[in-house]
Amino acid sequence: MPLSSRHLLGLQGVPKEDIQLILDTALTFREVLERPIKKVPTLQGKTIVNLFYESSTRTRISFELAEKRLSADAINFSVSGSSVSKGETFKDTIKNIEAMKVDMVVVRHAAAGTPLFLTKISNANIINAGDGIHEHPTQALLDMYSIREKFGKIAGLKVCIVGDIAHSRVALSNIFGLITMGAKVSVCGPSTMIPKYIEDLGVQVIYNIDEAIQENDILNVLRIQLERKAREYFPSIREYAKYFGIDRARLEKNKKSIVIMHPGPINRGVELSSDIADGEHQIILQQVTNGVAVRMAVLYLLGTVN
Amino acid sequence: MELLLKNAALLNPYEGIDIAETDIVISNGVIKSIDKVKNQDSKYFRVIDLSGKIIVPGFFDMHVHLREPGREDEETVKTGCLSAANGGFTGIACMPNTDPAIDSAEVVHFIKKQAENNLVDVFPVAAATIGRKGEVLSPMAELYEAGVVGFSDDGTAIKTAGILKRVFEYSRMYNLPVIEHCEDDSLSGGAMNESINSTILGLPPIPSISEELIVMRDIIVAEYAKANLHIAHISTQKSVEYVRTAKRNGINVTSEVTPHHFTLTDDMLKSYDTNYKMNPPLRTAKDVQEIINGLKDGTIDCIASDHAPHSLEEKESEFEYAPNGIVGLETSIGVTLTELYHKKILTLNQVVEKMSSNPRKILNLPLPSFRIGSSANFTILDVNEVWTVDIYKFKSKSVNSPFNKRLLTGRAVGVINNSKMFYSGEMIQIS
Helix, strand or coil: CCCCCCCCCCCCCCHHHHHHHHHHHHHHHHHCCCCCCCCCCCCCCCEEEEEEEECCCHHHHHHHHHHHCCCCEEEEEEEEHHHHHHHHHHHHHHHHHHHCCCCEEEEEEEECCCHHHHHHHCCEEEEEEEEECCCCCHHHHHHHHHHHHHHHHCCCCEEEEEHHHHHHHHHHHHHHHHHHCCCEEEECCCHCCCCCHHHCCCEECCCHHHHHHCCCEEEECCCCCCHHHHHHCCCCHHHHHHHHHCCHHHHHCCCCEEEEEEECCCCCCCCCCCCHHHCCCCCCHHHHHHHHCCCCCCCCHHHCCC | EEEEEEEEEEEEEHHHHEECCCCCCCCCCCCECCCCCCCCCCCCCEEEEEECEEEEEEEEEEEEECCCCCCCCCCCCCHHHHHHHCCCCEEEEEEECCCCCCCCCCHHHHHHHHHHCCCCCECCCCCCCCCCCCCHHHHHHHHHHCCCEEEECCCCCCCCCHHHHHHHHHHHHCCCCECCCCCCCCCCCCEECCHHHHHHHCEECCCCCCHHHHHHHHHHHHHCCCCCCCECCCCCCCHHHHHHHHHHHHEEEEECCCCHHHHHCCHHHHHHHHHCCCCCCCCCCCHHHHHHHHHCCCCCCCCCCCEECHHHHHHHHHHHHHCCCCCCCHHHHHHHHHHHCCCCCHHHHHHHHHHHHHHHHHHCCCCCCCCCEEEEEEEEEEEEEEEEECHHHCCCCCCCCCCCCCCCEEEEEEEEEEEEEEECCEEEECE
16 A cells, blocks of 8 residues: 655654554665665666755765665755855756656755645655754654664553754654654653644643653653754753753653653753763664664655655 | 716715715816716717726725835836726825835935826835834934825834834824834744644744734833824734724724735645745734724724735745735735625725725825815725636736635726726726
């Protein structure tokens, strides 16, 4: 059974069956990654452009690896800054790339909704690799894959997303995906970083990190984006680390068994202490490996659907 | 040749005129008779049959961006006037956020010159401060002499309460209104209204309080300075409540609303269609409901379009980078008749007040008269015509409209003013 859409723009409104299919397909590609020769001919002859309007290292490399392991021709197109400041409009850039006959576009952009805009001006399959503070669906899919790998299920688990919820595309995609898959989702962070109407999404809000640790099976800890405007939303990094950072003492004080996730890159000593970032609770590097498999699954399913 | 408009209904609430069917003869642009004409020989008259149509005092849009000088690729005074005529307006007030801003008599003279010999009367609103920067008062006396009808830093609010107080005090000498775009930019800076939708769409939010705070500030300062405050494009529930209370307390405040703010909500943004991007942003159904209440009870005095033409290449972009605003002049009357008149929210008399007499009163302009000997300043309505908005039929230079392809009931089919008639897409000199 194919996916219900030929694009992956976000997880809002994506049916459970689609998420299930992507995660199941990823399982078979995960096995490929363990082989001595980590390459399959699935997307041979397909051309995929990685269109990155915002700097990214790991997401871009993860997509590129996934593309290469599926034998697609991968082209990287990086633009710093917005299209407006570059003189050429975004639409013109896309029309030019389109004219070179590409099959799929993986797009990252600082402006929300840009992947949807792309579907209106291009015939390629569009995959959102992060748009502004909107969605980052493949990150949430790899998070869910990692949860399923660890627990054997998603439904019924309690997941708390910790950090700057208001400016996180990872948070929003996780919320949509996890709720669809039957998890119980909460968010925890300074109140200035929690969107005013977030509870309308069916999410519980917790302001106390100890409570979040006690009540959840998994903490998905977001990166505090020190380089962004985030700094204006709390008094100091020291205060953030003290009241929302997670270290061994805090885990031991509250309970023993919990799984820590993080989309990376980690600010050590801010949201996670090193003994947690490297400790037995975390599955952070498994997430990275699973990311390649999940992106292979998404590319494969979209690339062969039409 | 004299113009004979036959079989028309005539409606002018402030002169107590409500005639079901009559003929009107216009000679040299002046009303010569209002009575059935027996000999309708086309040797003597240019005859236009207005059966089923209603002649009302010429409509006036008090919030229009003409883009000249500065962005003539988007609109000029001439194309803006044609757009107004096609939309059913005989007069407009144009906002000062041009480049350069309307902050000197020279720019006022330039715009007036561009508008000469036009069917549509153009009345510039001047910047309240030099360059709309909120620091130094514009030469308000000189601007008054040059013929401006109000002061505004539209595009932004007047920056500080201190400057605002002085603008109020100075404008009071000439009895001109201060038209405020109410927005506290320390709270705004986003791309859409803050709501559950802004969370779902990941668009940076603009909370309703960014408008409401400035509405409140302005009311407080206006009361203290005894000035005439006009709130432009009101958009939130609480703003309407604050204006209502201020009016009850006898403060000299008036307000306007755009057709998109009483028709559309931020639910429309789910498509990330930049035609729905405007400032103030589209709000929620609750806000729309209170705006409707405000229109009914008179809290909101006028309907103004905030006509804001933008080039296609700038609008066809990433949502967060697209400019704000819509082409408003050519859908304003149709949307108002469809959404307010036909839904029995406003009577036709009230529509005429809010789109003709009230804006002129706020700007101290004379009202069109239907008395014999008055110059003809008419909008001709067909309130029952069902039509579909087609942006490519706009006379504006721009096509950014959220109402494209919308089915509307009622429109202006023509206008008459300054001895000119625009009817069936044709400009006619009437002598």
